[in-house]
Amino acid sequence: MGLEEKLPSGILLTSVEKVAGWARARSVWPATFGLACCAIELFQTGGPKHDLARFGMERASNTPRQADLMIVAGRLSQKMAPVTRQIYDQMADPKWVISMGVCASSGGMFNNYAIVQGCDHIIPVDIYLPGCPPRPEMLLDAILKLHDKIQNMKLGKDRDREITELEEARLNMRPLHLPVPEGSEL
Amino acid sequence: MSGPDQPPKASAEETHGSEAPQGPQNPTPPADEAAAAGADGDLPVRLGQERLNEPVVRTGMFGIHGTPDTSGYGTLRVYRAPLLDSPRPYGSYFDVVADTLGGALQADGLGFSDAVEHVVVDRGELTFYVRRERLPEVAKKLRDDPELRFELCTGVSGVHYPEDAGRELHAVYHMLSITHNRRVRLEVSVPDADPHVPSLVGVYPTCNWHERETWDFFGIVFDGHPSLTRIEMPDDWKGHPQRKDYPLGGIPVEYRGAKIPPPEDRRHYS
Amino acid sequence: MSSSMPHAAAGASDAEAAEGRVYTVSGEDWDEIVAAAQSDDFESGERLVVNMGPQHPSTHGVLRLVLTLEGETVAEVRPAIGYLHTGIEKNMEYRTWTQGVTFCTRADYLMPIFNETAYCLAVERLLGIEDKVPERAQIIRVLMMEINRISSHLGGIAPMGLELGATTIYTQGARWRERTLDLLELITGLRMNHAFIRPGGVSQDLPPGALDAIRAFLDSSRPLVRRLHALIDANPIFIGRNKDVAYLDLQGCMALGVTGPILRATGLPWDLRKAQPYCGYETYDFDVPTTDTCDAYGRYLIRMRELDESMKIIRQCVDRLAARGSGGPDKDPVMIRDAKIGWPAALSLGPDGLGPSPEHIAHIMGQSMEALIHHFKILTEGFRVPAGQAYAAIESPRGELGAHVVSDGDTRPYRVHLRDPSFTHLQAVAAMCEGGMVADLIPAIASLDPVMGGVDR
Numbered sequence: 001m002g003l004e005e006k007l008p009s010g011i012l013l014t015s016v017e018k019v020a021g022w023a024r025a026r027s028v029w030p031a032t033f034g035l036a037c038c039a040i041e042l043f044q045t046g047g048p049k050h051d052l053a054r055f056g057m058e059r060a061s062n063t064p065r066q067a068d069l070m071i072v073a074g075r076l077s078q079k080m081a082p083v084t085r086q087i088y089d090q091m092a093d094p095k096w097v098i099s100m101g102v103c104a105s106s107g108g109m110f111n112n113y114a115i116v117q118g119c120d121h122i123i124p125v126d127i128y129l130p131g132c133p134p135r136p137e138m139l140l141d142a143i144l145k146l147h148d149k150i151q152n153m154k155l156g157k158d159r160d161r162e163i164t165e166l167e168e169a170r171l172n173m174r175p176l177h178l179p180v181p182e183g184s185e186l
Numbered sequence: 187m188s189g190p191d192q193p194p195k196a197s198a199e200e201t202h203g204s205e206a207p208q209g210p211q212n213p214t215p216p217a218d219e220a221a222a223a224g225a226d227g228d229l230p231v232r233l234g235q236e237r238l239n240e241p242v243v244r245t246g247m248f249g250i251h252g253t254p255d256t257s258g259y260g261t262l263r264v265y266r267a268p269l270l271d272s273p274r275p276y277g278s279y280f281d282v283v284a285d286t287l288g289g290a291l292q293a294d295g296l297g298f299s300d301a302v303e304h305v306v307v308d309r310g311e312l313t314f315y316v317r318r319e320r321l322p323e324v325a326k327k328l329r330d331d332p333e334l335r336f337e338l339c340t341g342v343s344g345v346h347y348p349e350d351a352g353r354e355l356h357a358v359y360h361m362l363s364i365t366h367n368r369r370v371r372l373e374v375s376v377p378d379a380d381p382h383v384p385s386l387v388g389v390y391p392t393c394n395w396h397e398r399e400t401w402d403f404f405g406i407v408f409d410g411h412p413s414l415t416r417i418e419m420p421d422d423w424k425g426h427p428q429r430k431d432y433p434l435g436g437i438p439v440e441y442r443g444a445k446i447p448p449p450e451d452r453r454h455y456s
Numbered sequence: 457m458s459s460s461m462p463h464a465a466a467g468a469s470d471a472e473a474a475e476g477r478v479y480t481v482s483g484e485d486w487d488e489i490v491a492a493a494q495s496d497d498f499e500s501g502e503r504l505v506v507n508m509g510p511q512h513p514s515t516h517g518v519l520r521l522v523l524t525l526e527g528e529t530v531a532e533v534r535p536a537i538g539y540l541h542t543g544i545e546k547n548m549e550y551r552t553w554t555q556g557v558t559f560c561t562r563a564d565y566l567m568p569i570f571n572e573t574a575y576c577l578a579v580e581r582l583l584g585i586e587d588k589v590p591e592r593a594q595i596i597r598v599l600m601m602e603i604n605r606i607s608s609h610l611g612g613i614a615p616m617g618l619e620l621g622a623t624t625i626y627t628q629g630a631r632w633r634e635r636t637l638d639l640l641e642l643i644t645g646l647r648m649n650h651a652f653i654r655p656g657g658v659s660q661d662l663p664p665g666a667l668d669a670i671r672a673f674l675d676s677s678r679p680l681v682r683r684l685h686a687l688i689d690a691n692p693i694f695i696g697r698n699k700d701v702a703y704l705d706l707q708g709c710m711a712l713g714v715t716g717p718i719l720r721a722t723g724l725p726w727d728l729r730k731a732q733p734y735c736g737y738e739t740y741d742f743d744v745p746t747t748d749t750c751d752a753y754g755r756y757l758i759r760m761r762e763l764d765e766s767m768k769i770i771r772q773c774v775d776r777l778a779a780r781g782s783g784g785p786d787k788d789p790v791m792i793r794d795a796k797i798g799w800p801a802a803l804s805l806g807p808d809g810l811g812p813s814p815e816h817i818a819h820i821m822g823q824s825m826e827a828l829i830h831h832f833k834i835l836t837e838g839f840r841v842p843a844g845q846a847y848a849a850i851e852s853p854r855g856e857l858g859a860h861v862v863s864d865g866d867t868r869p870y871r872v873h874l875r876d877p878s879f880t881h882l883q884a885v886a887a888m889c890e891g892g893m894v895a896d897l898i899p900a901i902a903s904l905d906p907v908m909g910g911v912d913r
Contacts, residue, residue: 311845
């Protein structure tokens, strides 16, 4: 991509990471993908009381080409899924996704034919935000966690190493199973 | 014959004391013949006889099926109440509407019972069960006759009754008259094998999208509709989702070792 | 323009069709289109098919419009919906009657209380308890509906400004809307999708201090109302973009089944709260604002005036509730007293969270076996509704919201159909916008105020 691709890991790369992270985190432009009820809470988060502008995010880029963050706000229906993927593909790197609300994270209360059970079936998600709908404060919390993630994101060779480490960690993750006594499966 | 032999529990279970008929079933004689047969005296008797011909809605009680049932209610059979016309007078403005509609149809040479199979007054609402061939004419009369003037059709909705052989799919139209401040409901039943209903788009253009939605969800084909295509589901979807034989489509949810079945597989207490 | 011109986007094409040259726009080829339009080949009858949405800032949710444009004029507009279809109606067939409230409330998510009320009125009609719902519950229902009407209208007016590029209208509208959400949160516990109105009454009584909070809201709303009026009413740009735009007269409304502010903009004062009152609306004193301009600006004015009328009604509700005092669940219940239907437990906040109040638990565990049985049966199985069908219609902020409910005597609905006003009104987009300019589409749809959750359900 740029300068950081050519830098060897070391103090210089780390400094570039810090500066780039600092700049990226403070000016994330959301491509508001407001679908349903969560979009209304997103709308309120942009209002004066819980202000998205203080994070540099009030300029919601309506075109995905200029957007950094896709907030999937609301239930993702089967008909909308290919559109979601297309919008995600149209976004330029680096891009992040917050899946806002339980419907976007896991299908929510709508466990049926019409709703994709989690937008992570369609696009990769960085932050899952539960709630039905999540309060604006919860959304801001998710955004701040994402800002931390962006700020600490590594670049270049460090990023490759980070990705490999994360993948290893995921592959070796133990399942969340409690020991189930015999014959008691629901 | 019925009488004391008929299951009294069934009727109490069903109607909570209200004797108004509900749900669509095998065609019963229309209003005028029933009145002629001296309906009042025979009514409970006829109810019992016809009820045994009706589809069974529920079996057993407490939702127990197939396990040792010591309650004694396991062999309970709840039948759907047969569709009977409401006796005259209907009350409120319903008589005026029915009479005016009958008069308007007769002025065109159509008998009232040619067009309307049953008239049901239940819960303060008037329902005409219309034969599908006559639906556009009835709708036109409702819209145009100055005494009726049901200018607004608030839409079509479908209902699927899979147990009712020959009358599985219903299309329900609700009409509103702003001039006279009245409401009426039209209901058309069609069999699954031949789910065609004439379209009302020519009479009430608002039915355009509503009919598309009813086609999308139930498979009722509206003849004469300018563009009957899927509206809510994706264009290449197979099946009609809101029919009773279409699954809800949920998946089991696993969380920390426990598996929760989707809503259609959970316990049902009836 | 030769047909062998390379196109920037994969899906773009141009072809000779019966209507003439057809250019399909699919992105990344704007330069080509502009060049074609400026070239000598372009005649004034050439048409462009442009797809707007489903992701687009100037639509109220995931609405897709397929436009056929002749220059700036819209020759055809075909709305495509279904991008938010959730199967709410089918889902309700698998839950009990009370659980159905949590589903129908998410249909039109800007006016959740109205969805709940329409559904509960239909269920109560089937149960035959329409006149047995406690009066306190009816007053609270009216109160909640009017607060929701304010928040819904603001949720329509604020995006109206945002879509025209006036961000201040959006922030000021969001600011006032935030206050209504605070009220809703105080009373129901949630800012949206409350599941507050249940068949038989409402789920909880007003918390202590609610009446004062509502009065404070009403008083503090006056400067906010004035500010919105000052900002929007005489704004030349707003008027220029909304006046005489999206014309739909009375005949069009009747043919297309349009109700609500759009119908009232034609001059007809049809409001179900006055014509076919429910929940005691006949006892409240309020007006039905109308204009006779049939355009987007008229609809905006009606919505603003309805905000004032709603505040009037809220004040009357508050006065009535204050006059009734706080009787408590025995003297002044908010849920029907029928043990086989009414939700058995009033919620209260205890040391371990929200749950049935200690008094209720003491009653069912220690004092009454019947109460325990009713509690258990109603919470697990739900109540049974006698077979039949009912249609209850209410005046929602968008128009006539109807619930057609069919029961077969079971603990679950057999079929629920929500007749949503936004669904019907979107059909009118073609009638309102064809022949106008592309830029007029935005205020036209904004004046219809569709909510795609209600359209797609």
